[in-house]
Amino acid sequence: MQSLQEQSCGNGHSVDENDDYELEKQAINDIVAAFLYYKTYSSKALVYNRLKQIDSLPESHRKQIVQIGTIHKLKAIEKLIDSNYSLFLNIVYQNSIIFEDGILKNDIESSETVYDNIKEISEFFSLRRSKGLPPALPHHLDKLKSILNSFVRDWSDEGARERELTYTPVLQALEDIFSDCPVSNRSSLKVLVPGAGLGRLAFEIASRGFTCQGNEFSYFMLMSSNYILNHCKEKFEINIYPFIHQFSNVLNTEDQLRPVSIPDISPFQSFNNGMNNFSMAGGDFVQVYQDDNEIWDAVVTCFFIDTAKNPVHYLETIYKILKKGGVWINIGPLLWHFEDIPGESSVELTFQELMVLISNVGFSVDIKSIKMDIQSPYSENKKSMLKYIYNTPFFIARKKEVNMDLAAE
Amino acid sequence: MQSLQEQSCGNGHSVDENDDYELEKQAINDIVAAFLYYKTYSSKALVYNRLKQIDSLPESHRKQIVQIGTIHKLKAIEKLIDSNYSLFLNIVYQNSIIFEDGILKNDIESSETVYDNIKEISEFFSLRRSKGLPPALPHHLDKLKSILNSFVRDWSDEGARERELTYTPVLQALEDIFSDCPVSNRSSLKVLVPGAGLGRLAFEIASRGFTCQGNEFSYFMLMSSNYILNHCKEKFEINIYPFIHQFSNVLNTEDQLRPVSIPDISPFQSFNNGMNNFSMAGGDFVQVYQDDNEIWDAVVTCFFIDTAKNPVHYLETIYKILKKGGVWINIGPLLWHFEDIPGESSVELTFQELMVLISNVGFSVDIKSIKMDIQSPYSENKKSMLKYIYNTPFFIARKKEVNMDLAAE
Numbered sequence: 001m002q003s004l005q006e007q008s009c010g011n012g013h014s015v016d017e018n019d020d021y022e023l024e025k026q027a028i029n030d031i032v033a034a035f036l037y038y039k040t041y042s043s044k045a046l047v048y049n050r051l052k053q054i055d056s057l058p059e060s061h062r063k064q065i066v067q068i069g070t071i072h073k074l075k076a077i078e079k080l081i082d083s084n085y086s087l088f089l090n091i092v093y094q095n096s097i098i099f100e101d102g103i104l105k106n107d108i109e110s111s112e113t114v115y116d117n118i119k120e121i122s123e124f125f126s127l128r129r130s131k132g133l134p135p136a137l138p139h140h141l142d143k144l145k146s147i148l149n150s151f152v153r154d155w156s157d158e159g160a161r162e163r164e165l166t167y168t169p170v171l172q173a174l175e176d177i178f179s180d181c182p183v184s185n186r187s188s189l190k191v192l193v194p195g196a197g198l199g200r201l202a203f204e205i206a207s208r209g210f211t212c213q214g215n216e217f218s219y220f221m222l223m224s225s226n227y228i229l230n231h232c233k234e235k236f237e238i239n240i241y242p243f244i245h246q247f248s249n250v251l252n253t254e255d256q257l258r259p260v261s262i263p264d265i266s267p268f269q270s271f272n273n274g275m276n277n278f279s280m281a282g283g284d285f286v287q288v289y290q291d292d293n294e295i296w297d298a299v300v301t302c303f304f305i306d307t308a309k310n311p312v313h314y315l316e317t318i319y320k321i322l323k324k325g326g327v328w329i330n331i332g333p334l335l336w337h338f339e340d341i342p343g344e345s346s347v348e349l350t351f352q353e354l355m356v357l358i359s360n361v362g363f364s365v366d367i368k369s370i371k372m373d374i375q376s377p378y379s380e381n382k383k384s385m386l387k388y389i390y391n392t393p394f395f396i397a398r399k400k401e402v403n404m405d406l407a408a409e
Numbered sequence: 410m411q412s413l414q415e416q417s418c419g420n421g422h423s424v425d426e427n428d429d430y431e432l433e434k435q436a437i438n439d440i441v442a443a444f445l446y447y448k449t450y451s452s453k454a455l456v457y458n459r460l461k462q463i464d465s466l467p468e469s470h471r472k473q474i475v476q477i478g479t480i481h482k483l484k485a486i487e488k489l490i491d492s493n494y495s496l497f498l499n500i501v502y503q504n505s506i507i508f509e510d511g512i513l514k515n516d517i518e519s520s521e522t523v524y525d526n527i528k529e530i531s532e533f534f535s536l537r538r539s540k541g542l543p544p545a546l547p548h549h550l551d552k553l554k555s556i557l558n559s560f561v562r563d564w565s566d567e568g569a570r571e572r573e574l575t576y577t578p579v580l581q582a583l584e585d586i587f588s589d590c591p592v593s594n595r596s597s598l599k600v601l602v603p604g605a606g607l608g609r610l611a612f613e614i615a616s617r618g619f620t621c622q623g624n625e626f627s628y629f630m631l632m633s634s635n636y637i638l639n640h641c642k643e644k645f646e647i648n649i650y651p652f653i654h655q656f657s658n659v660l661n662t663e664d665q666l667r668p669v670s671i672p673d674i675s676p677f678q679s680f681n682n683g684m685n686n687f688s689m690a691g692g693d694f695v696q697v698y699q700d701d702n703e704i705w706d707a708v709v710t711c712f713f714i715d716t717a718k719n720p721v722h723y724l725e726t727i728y729k730i731l732k733k734g735g736v737w738i739n740i741g742p743l744l745w746h747f748e749d750i751p752g753e754s755s756v757e758l759t760f761q762e763l764m765v766l767i768s769n770v771g772f773s774v775d776i777k778s779i780k781m782d783i784q785s786p787y788s789e790n791k792k793s794m795l796k797y798i799y800n801t802p803f804f805i806a807r808k809k810e811v812n813m814d815l816a817a818e
Contacts, residue, residue, distance in 0.1 A: 064721050065721065068758070248757060249743050252759050353478065
């Protein structure tokens with residue numbers, strides 16, 4: 001099996017120096033820790049804490065709660081945590097061989113018994129304890145919930161509607177813009193997708209013949225996309241239970257406990273059949289592509305621009321790496337990721353400010369391409385009583401044929 | 410001017426003992442501190458931190474940001490913070506006379522100069538400092554944003570649509586259920602609204618002739634509702650700027666900086682014209698009404714049930730205080746307020762579990778009254794690129810004429 005991912009400097013750190021290398025290793029260790037701690041953490045947070053709370057109720061209230069089946073539900077959730085954990089274990093094992101000095105020695109297939117794995121995991125946490133590290137970083141455990149939701153968005157039938165709303169306009173635009181190029185020659189066109197997440201959009205672009213690279217900063221996403229892209233052999237071979245984590249706005253227990261089958265298509269089989277125009281690259285977008293000069297025909301950003309602390313840097317990078325006349329296709333709202341993170345600050349632009357900036361950086365926005373009426377959820381739980389709907393602008397911008405001298409302004 | 414609020418044990422604490430009284434006083438002091446610290450805090454969080462971030466950008470990027478008007482926007486926001494602060498100052502001053510041993514000595518009208526107020530506020534914070542207290546509790550400052558949003562929901566034209574979606578079905582139900590009672594006799598019917606927030610729904614019920622009491626736990630809400638109900642003499646006399654706090658998902662600066670005029674109607678004038686069938690009561694719902702036995706004709710809960718840590722307690726209280734045959738009208742989703750609060754735990758029910766529990770507690774749910782198709786925002790910023798839409802069930806339940814023996818189960 002061919003791995004199609006280029007795993008390069010995943011956290012955007014240089015690996016030139018020993019210190020950085022150690023930091024990088026520690027970052028990966030923390031992330032592996034989160035995956036491996038999922039079961040312990042979720043059992044406590046979702047099940048035991050609630051059982052304790054129910055136990056602390058006045059006796060007559062406790063009886064009422066037992067009578068409506070809540071404890072039965074919590075016990076069922078405990079079992080489903082195991083299923084999610086099994087996916088996370090597989091992600092860790094399938095990725096451990098990628099890392100130099102592998103974090104874990106065995107991969108799951110080469111382990112002779114389940115016991116080997118349990119023993120190894122126990123040693124992993126002993127080592128962290130001996131270094132004074134917590135079993136996992138609390139905010140990392142939230143990332144695992146996001147991973148489950150992202151699997152739904154990118155690789156399940158339930159995600160089809162939001163992919164239709166936000167990926168299809170991008171794919172259509174690419175095909176329209178490059179309609180002069182015969183499909184058989186499309187692999188000569190290079191498309192970059194920064195913020196590729198679990199890789200579905202980039203994979204769809206490659207499936208249409210373009211040479212496409214997804215770029216992703218988060219190791220959580222990179223490890224998970226590697227797993228779904230390169231190691232899932234059959235359609236719908238895995239059931240995950242993303243909604244057990246949500247106790248609010250649930251209509252009924254069946255909704256909360258329902259499985260989602262992934263993947264809805266098997267990229268593994270495409271790669272096995274010789275598809276070789278797709279890759280993933282890890283690391284911070286601005287750093288990974290800092291030496292690229294006018295080599296990409298198109299850059300596609302989908303729910304990505306708002307991950308910037310400094311959006312000028314993103315825009316200038318996109319501008320720099322695009323060939324003259326190259327296109328930037330963007331879709332997504334402006335949920336600036338650093339706005340509410342304590343101790344962080346960022347430059348959060350309005351859509352209007354962003355459009356002026358895009359023009360000032362040297363792009364020509366195709367006014368006719370702008371769509372303001374796309375309403376889409378993101379990683380939606382479609383059975384939830386609460387919906388988040390983004391009014392997400394879409395536009396196409398082109399790098400002008402004549403280079404502007406940015407420094408001269 | 411007649412104050413129509415009964416301010417009783419606002420945080421649900423008993424005031425029988427000195428210790429509790431001191432705790433209560435400290436709680437009020439903390440809340441007043443948040444109101445008074447709003448300007449300092451918001452100027453830093455919204456304006457200065459962002460200016461600092463822009464200053465730290467590479468020179469060419471800083472120029473780009475200046476060019477698109479972002480700094481101009483931040484300076485404008487700084488001025489609008491003053492307008493919001495002026496409202497919060499008024500709320501504090503108009504409420505300070507309510508508290509025994511008034512937190513602040515003067516009310517704004519009796520102060521001879523603005524300087525008197527500034528000096529007094531400075532003394533207030535000196536006193537907190539001398540006690541080792543922070544200027545304000547960080548999570549309290551978020552409450553002020555909620556207050557601004559609640560003013561939009563309850564007392565502005567912008568809130569009309571969501572009031573129409575969630576208050577109108579309740580008002581209609583009350584009028585239908587009690588249609589046998591002539592309007593002139595409606596004041597004999599007692600309606601309680603727990604979780605009354607800024608009081609609009611309770612006021613609308615009273616405006617239709619019912620004797621209505623709103624109950625609210627939060628001092629932030631109680632102080633703010635007292636202000637809007639009893640001290641705003643004219644329609645639209647105040648402009649607030651609730652949206653300056655949101656830098657994400659903004660289409661343009663005008664949207665972010667736009668004023669909202671409140672109140673859209675003046676309850677003050679109704680009270681002046683002799684309306685005397687409306688009151689507000691402060692404190693925890695379960696505690697405040699623990700001695701009420703079958704005295705209410707109707708209980709109306711709107712976006713309230715999910716504030717419970719123990720929903721059985723809420724349901725049993727509603728059951729106990731309703732007259733035999735009395736009605737409970739409920740609308741709202743199940744966004745269990747304690748689900749994600751660290752260190753807290755609660756019993757979060759699905760809608761299905763809730764309905765079974767309601768029946769087990771002794772209510773008879775009117776199946777025909779159940780509406781599952783109401784889709785409503787809550788405290789919406791209607792210009793935002795992100796919408797939160799609740800699929801919010803509505804139902805009417807009736808306390809059975811024959812009492813059930815709960816203890817016998």
